[in-house]
Amino acid sequence: MIIEVCGLRRLFGRVAAVDGLTFGIERGDAVGYIGANGAGKSTTIKMLTGILRPTAGTVRTCGLEPMRQRRRLARRIGVVFGQRSQLWWDLPLRDSYRALGAIHRLDFRPRLAELAERLDLGDFLDTPVRQLSLGQRIRGEVAAALLHAPELLILDEPTIGLDVLSKERLRSFLIEQRAAGTSLLLATHDMGDVRRLTDRLLVVDHGRLAFDGTLDGLARQVGAERILVLDLAEPAPPLDFVAGTRLVGVEAGGLRQRLSFAPGTTTVAAILAAVATAAQLHDLTIEEPDIEAVVRRLYSLST
Template identity: 80%
Template sequence: MTEAIVVADALRRVFGAKTAVDGLTFSVPRGAAVGYIGANGAGKSTTIKMLTGILKPTSGSALTCGLEPLRHRRQLARRIGVVFGQRSQLWWDLPLRDSFRALGAIHRLGRDALRDRTAELVDRLDLGEFVDTPVRQLSLGQRIRGEVAAALLHGPQLLILDEPTIGLDVLSKERLRVFLTEQRALHGTSLLLATHDMGDVRRLTERILVVDHGRLAFDGTLTQLVEQVGAERVVVLDLTDPAPPLDGIPGTRLVGVEAGGLRQRLSFGSGETTVAAILAVVARRGPAVHDLTIEEPDIEAVVRRLYAS
């Protein structure tokens, strides 16, 4: 069995009359990338604070990197990296490079190790143009890249990201996603990602945990979630010649006809039919398929359907 880097067992946290986290039980295998998603107030940030030793659970237990987070908070800090999208671990009036030096000293990195790791992160995150600029003068996208570099400076076993791309433009988000994918491949870093950005979930994680009012509503892959809520995929058929509407194909629903019948869109549920079966029926009707694409369900809509069920 793969060793777990995070274990939550009946984790619960109460604030006065409000139960923020209510009996969460899950584990994250070492080396995995898991998305932790839910609406505002669902309990995501509270869970992360308990897993990192910032908050004490009201009941239940947690192990992160094999340590009890609150009891072994100092030791745990050397094994994890954490980025909170709206909080900073950088020194506001210092250049990024000076923040990295200070953090290197805190984590007791040797001079050579700090130099080599800083150079790697500056290169891979394109920090070179502003690494000597005070943090207060950086754009949001530049600062977030600096935050991620700071969290990874000491080579943590686990990287925890809480809304890391909030407020970033499309280019900055994509640059950060590519970097995180590379880091996992190069260093085997485990990833726990709490986010509202479904693009992050789709691109960066292999498994998702959906939390609703502090309780675990789903644990599995995105494909399994789509199947559970009955969301539909869309096959887009580009035909060589215009054809009448391709309605009445078993297991499908015609949702669009474009360019006078040259392009047709059929939605279908994964358990109702397959693309191969659809193409077989289309071929019997006569029109030749020049090209096809599959549009996956919108993940935000899938999650909304899960909450509604």
């Protein structure tokens, strides 16, 4: 396994930020690690990477003990904290990579050339980090985490604050890295990241594991619904007849209508086929359930 956690606890005074976590992640897997703010996600990541010492329990990352073998582990993992930088603020981006290459004792230039092409860094490699846009800086952070070709990439809110185009570019790149064999642990509130990048979910709340499975499995367990937003070519009567859905909104005199449905009860294709019998579709979008609402619902069912 790339990550093995057993009975992991971390106390801050009398507060248990992580309380008895046990899970494993196989090599090559892509796993979402989600939960509401304060659930213990960042604390877990800090123990996985050797930044914090567990109060109790055991953890092994890449087969190593993170605190005792932190230097060896640093050569085998990459970490991106969305709100903390590993780049030198006043230096050109290229100089940060030069420094990281020296730290890892590697010739960084061939790998940087590859990453610069895939992440489109070429236009700002010689720009000081403080002058980069948020999207440029995050791409630079991901390149820094992957400069030494790690086995495991850990991402803590990597797309926070990014525009749609920047998010999609980063997601596509991470899909490529996963296909190349890099294991991925993604802590995020963004359900788009979870759906595009991961195959499995670990949900935590108050430091405890509440769910281990797929996103659709989680939605089925808590009864969470997705919203299909239909923009029609012409106004239409309320679409309240579509099997497996619930009409939750009609706007602009019937030009836009919102249908709620639970994954597993029907499909988008089936809904569209039914809608087509009564109205002409112009465009559609899908609104995913809010992750904090899903977690709250999960815990309300278990109490």
